[in-house]
Amino acid sequence: MVGLSEAMGRLRTKDKSESIQESHYASPEELNLAIRDLQRVFSGPNQTTTDPDALRTYGSSENSYHPTAAHAIIVRPSSTEDVVHIVNIARKYRVPIVAYSGATSLEGHFSGYSTGSICLDMSGMDKILQINVADSDLVCQPGARWEDINQKLKSDGIPLFFPLDPGPGATIGGMIGTGCSGTNAVRYGTARAEWFLNVTAVLPNGHIVKTRRRARKSAAGFDTTKLFIGAEGTLGIITEVTLRLAPFLPTKVAMAQFPNVEVAVSAVQEILNSPHGPHIQCIELLDNNMMDAINKAGLVERPYPVLDTLFFKIQGSAECISSASKTIQAIVKKHGSKTFKFAATEEEADDLWQNRKYALMSSLAAYPGTRCWTTDVCVPVSKLPQLVYETKEDLSRAKLPNTTVGHVGDGNFHAFILFRENQLEEASEAVHRLVQRAINLDGTCTGEHGVGVGKKEYLLDELGEGTIELMKTIKRAVDPLNLLNPGKLYPDSNASKDED
Ligand SMILES: Cc1cc2nc3c(=O)[nH]c(=O)nc-3n(C[C@H](O)[C@H](O)[C@H](O)COP(=O)(O)OP(=O)(O)OC[C@H]3O[C@@H](n4cnc5c(N)ncnc54)[C@H](O)[C@@H]3O)c2cc1C
Numbered sequence: 001m002v003g004l005s006e007a008m009g010r011l012r013t014k015d016k017s018e019s020i021q022e023s024h025y026a027s028p029e030e031l032n033l034a035i036r037d038l039q040r041v042f043s044g045p046n047q048t049t050t051d052p053d054a055l056r057t058y059g060s061s062e063n064s065y066h067p068t069a070a071h072a073i074i075v076r077p078s079s080t081e082d083v084v085h086i087v088n089i090a091r092k093y094r095v096p097i098v099a100y101s102g103a104t105s106l107e108g109h110f111s112g113y114s115t116g117s118i119c120l121d122m123s124g125m126d127k128i129l130q131i132n133v134a135d136s137d138l139v140c141q142p143g144a145r146w147e148d149i150n151q152k153l154k155s156d157g158i159p160l161f162f163p164l165d166p167g168p169g170a171t172i173g174g175m176i177g178t179g180c181s182g183t184n185a186v187r188y189g190t191a192r193a194e195w196f197l198n199v200t201a202v203l204p205n206g207h208i209v210k211t212r213r214r215a216r217k218s219a220a221g222f223d224t225t226k227l228f229i230g231a232e233g234t235l236g237i238i239t240e241v242t243l244r245l246a247p248f249l250p251t252k253v254a255m256a257q258f259p260n261v262e263v264a265v266s267a268v269q270e271i272l273n274s275p276h277g278p279h280i281q282c283i284e285l286l287d288n289n290m291m292d293a294i295n296k297a298g299l300v301e302r303p304y305p306v307l308d309t310l311f312f313k314i315q316g317s318a319e320c321i322s323s324a325s326k327t328i329q330a331i332v333k334k335h336g337s338k339t340f341k342f343a344a345t346e347e348e349a350d351d352l353w354q355n356r357k358y359a360l361m362s363s364l365a366a367y368p369g370t371r372c373w374t375t376d377v378c379v380p381v382s383k384l385p386q387l388v389y390e391t392k393e394d395l396s397r398a399k400l401p402n403t404t405v406g407h408v409g410d411g412n413f414h415a416f417i418l419f420r421e422n423q424l425e426e427a428s429e430a431v432h433r434l435v436q437r438a439i440n441l442d443g444t445c446t447g448e449h450g451v452g453v454g455k456k457e458y459l460l461d462e463l464g465e466g467t468i469e470l471m472k473t474i475k476r477a478v479d480p481l482n483l484l485n486p487g488k489l490y491p492d493s494n495a496s497k498d499e500d
Contacts, residue, residue, distance in 0.1 A: 107452030142173025179230030378447025
């Protein structure tokens with residue numbers, strides 16, 4: 001049987017840019033000089049590592065099935081000035097730098113570069129530096145985790161929170177890097193909204209820039225903060241950030257079950273367009289396969305009916321929540337839902353929401369011995385039923401078990417494709433067809449996980465040559481030596497429109 005790592009090397013996503021650029025980077029001798037300089041400047045305990053196991057672990061992710069390479073050295077800075085030192089050494093010897101933080105990204109974002117890369121581990125720069133309650137903002141280092149920030153606000157009794165909620169363990173630097181979102185995006189939008197008021201970044205030339213001050217809004221020139229959102233560590237290394245915070249509101253959870261996805265999505269559209277729409281914090285779709293997996297995984301006391309299901313979070317005062325839930329109940333009933341469950345207590349709400357939270361874990365538990373390929377596409381909301389229907393048909397033809405969760409209020413859809421080691425190629429091809437289907441429906445190859453290695457081949461189709469050239473022009477201007485995270489995000493220059 002072909003091993004998973006061997007099969008990963010054969011997948012359709014080949015990194016053509018690497019072979020083109022290899023000669024441009026440090027020779028093995030120059031790489032050794034760079035490593036020696038880094039070890040000399042960062043000589044404290046644990047500040048650098050060249051342990052081969054660690055280099056491999058930091059250069060790959062068990063959640064990504066794209067080709068990868070080990071790093072040459074891991075360096076752990078503790079200040080902006082440390083980052084400047086590292087960038088200057090990297091530039092002197094032309095060694096690629098890959099920023100690494102929570103390591104929860106899913107598309108090979110932090111994989112190592114084949115000629116030898118510096119893994120810049122930002123996770124130790126995790127301090128919350130200021131909480132400005134009166135201004136509802138917070139200044140932190142980029143390694144701070146979103147969950148720790150919210151926990152700190154809660155334990156200090158501050159009725160504010162940071163609403164972007166990607167994977168557990170994700171950090172602010174990585175969240176800016178991928179342009180993340182999560183379940184709260186229905187109400188609060190994504191990283192591309194105004195949640196990052198400014199960033200401090202070290203550019204490839206070693207200069208430090210701060211994109212803006214702390215004012216809530218500013219019309220002073222380009223929005224250079226946004227340049228770093230979704231840049232995946234290719235334009236600068238973020239070393240400090242000011243986050244905007246939102247008021248913490250009482251929340252209730254409800255669940256409704258439907259005969260099919262189409263009616264569930266119609267109900268979502270009507271709810272969001274009602275006067276109660278703004279009180280909806282999250283609307284998550286779990287399809288019948290996912291509900292089945294939750295039952296099978298044994299994480300619930302009583303099994304649920306195996307039906308397409310919506311989970312809601314409703315926010316506001318008790319009166320707001322009560323009238324919003326009445327409206328939701330009436331709308332879901334009109335759209336064919338026979339089950340509507342409203343969590344009366346906080347404990348019940350937690351129990352109900354756990355099912356959404358443990359979706360991935362339940363899927364793996366329900367199909368023992370499988371790996372999971374987490375996909376991420378987004379389409380206009382009205383196209384979601386077609387996308388879900390066609391994808392499930394396709395995966396069933398390919399004999400690949402699957403479960404679905406969707407941030408349905410945004411048209412964002414994740415199929416969890418469960419496959420055995422010998423089915424990696426089939427899984428990869430199914431992901432490819434899913435992405436093409438989403439783009440054909442006027443959607444995107446990634447709603448929130450970002451491009452990394454895995455999605456860069458689709459950008460030309462999705463965005464067009466002019467937009468890609470604009471992205472590359474910015475990259476060349478900021479990073480002429482292509483030192484920051486090469487081989488990610490930007491489509492390869494010689495990528496044909498359709499390789500098949
Ligand atoms: C179980 C699970 C659930 C998930 N759910 C969601 C979800 O709902 N929504 C969502 O959007 N994502 C989700 N994700 C994906 C992931 O959590 C996000 O992509 C997250 O934003 C990555 O943050 P990180 O700190 O882990 O970044 P990393 O993985 O460490 O890095 C991500 C990118 O940012 C760059 N980077 C890191 N730090 C810096 C820095 N200081 N300066 C410049 N560049 C930097 C890296 O080079 C890399 O390109 C999920 C992942 C998992 C495993």
